[in-house]
Each structure stands twice: as C-alpha cells, then as structure tokens.
Amino acid sequence: MLSVRDLHVHFKVRGEGFFPEKRVLKAVNGVSFDLYPGETLGIVGESGCGKSTLARALLNLIPATAGQVVWLGRDMSGASSADWQAVRKNVQMVFQDPLASLNPRMNVLQIIGEPLRTHRPELPASEVLARVKAMLVRVGLNEAQLYRYPHEFSGGQCQRIGIARALILEPKLIVCDEPVSALDVSIQAQIINLLKDLQKQLNLALVFIAHDLAVVKHVSQRILVMYLGRVMELADKHELYADPKHPYTRALLSAVPIPDPKLERGKQIQMLSGELPSPLRPPTGCVFRTRCPHAFERCAAEVPALEAVNERSQAACWLYR
Ligand code: SF4
Known part of the structure; x- marks a missing residue:
C-alpha cells in the first residue's frame, strides 16, 4: 500500500544574534516502514519527535528533503502536483483540531462535497448531494445537519464531519494525525470505534498518529515508536506491549497508568532522566x-540502524547487536 524508505524532512532555521548561522532542524531523519492493505500502523512518540511532520511528508503537504515514498507501487520522488492530485483520490487525511480543519464559511454539504467537486467534477450536483447525505449517516450524523456551519457542532461532531470528508472519495488509506487528542475521553472512544467500524467495512488502511499509548494499542496492528525524528522500534502490537525491546x-x-489500583501501586516506573534534547542539536550516535x-x-x-530483533519486532539499539 505504502512503502517509505529512508525519508528525511529537514528545515533550515535562522540562528540568533548579529551574525546568525543557518542551522538545520532534522524533523524526520531516515524513517523507513511499509503499510499493508487494511492494516493500521500506529505512530507514537513525545511532542516534537516528528510524527506530524512525517504524516504531512507522506502526502507531500511538506516536501521531503530526501528518501522515497511509494504509494500503491508508484514512486512519488519528483512527482508533479498533477501526479500527487491523482494519488490523493486514494489517500486522505484527518487532522488534529477538528474545528480548525473545517472552513467556517462553508456548510456541511459544501465541506464534505468539496473533494468530489475537485476530483470528480463530472458528477452532477444531485449525485454529490446523494453521496454526502449517505456519508453523513455513515459517520453518525443526519441529513437535517446538511446546511449547518462548523461552529454549530461539538468537537466530536466536527471530527465526524472531517472523517466524512476524508471518506467521501472512498480512499484506500487515511492518515489520521492525532484525530482524538483534542476531544473528551468519552468522545475519543466514539470516534475511534467509528474509525474501526469504517475500516472493517471499507478495508481501509490507516496511519494513526497519537501520543496516547492506550489509544494506539486499541486501534493498531503494528506500532512505530519515534524519538527526535528517528524510529526507535517497530513491532507487532502484542509483542511491543508484552516485551518492549x-x-x-x-x-x-x-x-502508562494501569486501571487497577493494586497493580498500579506495585508498578515500577522507569523515569526518563533529563529533558528532550533540542532537535537542532541532537546527540551524536544514538x-x-x-x-x-x-x-x-x-x-x-x-x-x-533499525534491525530485526526477532520476526515480530525491530529496534534501533546497540544492546541487540
Ligand atoms: S543502549 Fe545505546 S543504542 Fe540502545 S537505546 Fe541506549 S543509548 Fe541507544
């Protein structure tokens, strides 16, 4: 479905002072992975580890500095914007802030119908209307809300509209960039269950980015752990939670808190010492x-390098060499 090889996304940053030297921020630094049809790959890591930059680079919303992204067997290195437009019919994105990701001047019909008007201009308005109505019902909203504007909805409902917009073209893959982190816990569960149901019905592949490990465990089959722009571990979900390498x-x-007071009290927490280093001056070596x-x-x-520890997990650590 998707093959990523040695992907780099670097930004030139101005330094401070009278004679600032130009520095390079390596937001994504040599990331490689594959994604299979119908699979969910979870991507986790602390804030600033490069998860969202990686998501945007996969869709060329931020250009990659180096590396290869192969969508559905097609290498997108040096692809034109017309080539990317063709790929985006099959690959859509759900954003972190549901309200900010919707145009406040457009009503629900215009928002969800916009991808159809862009990618399927041959469809008559009646067909667009019918498809938008059907999609609204599918994501748990109703036809009466068709002509309302984003500010009239709750955060969870706005995210359902964002998901409907992503699904209206019947894509093969959706990149979800922290789709539930701005929502209340009870609404998070509804949105995650909605995504899982739609995935089963449509055989969608998902790239699911989050910093909440419990959420990622619930939705993913494999999990990729990032730190300072690099992949630390990539493993099957059960292997990663039972025996992290x-x-x-x-x-x-x-x-991660355990929902059992006895187990939680007896748990040994491995505290990370020190602060996350600046991505402008990452440590040498590991x-x-x-x-x-x-x-x-x-x-x-x-x-x-990221290398296999066993057949279900890979880690980038000298302890395993
Ligand atoms: S043991 Fe060395 S290579 Fe492994 S995580 Fe620690 S610092 Fe990195």
Missing part, C-alpha cells in the same frame, strides 16, 4: 543516549 519504548510503556540508563561507549560514536 528499546529502552525508550520501555520507559514510555512504564508511564539520539536517545543522553536519557538512556543503558548507554555505553559505542552509543555515542555510531548511530544504531
């Missing part, structure tokens, strides 16, 4: 080494 994944998982309790000499000298 990378020290960073272990620390992240130990901080980027996690300044906070890793197992760091040794080689970690500062060489970058560990």
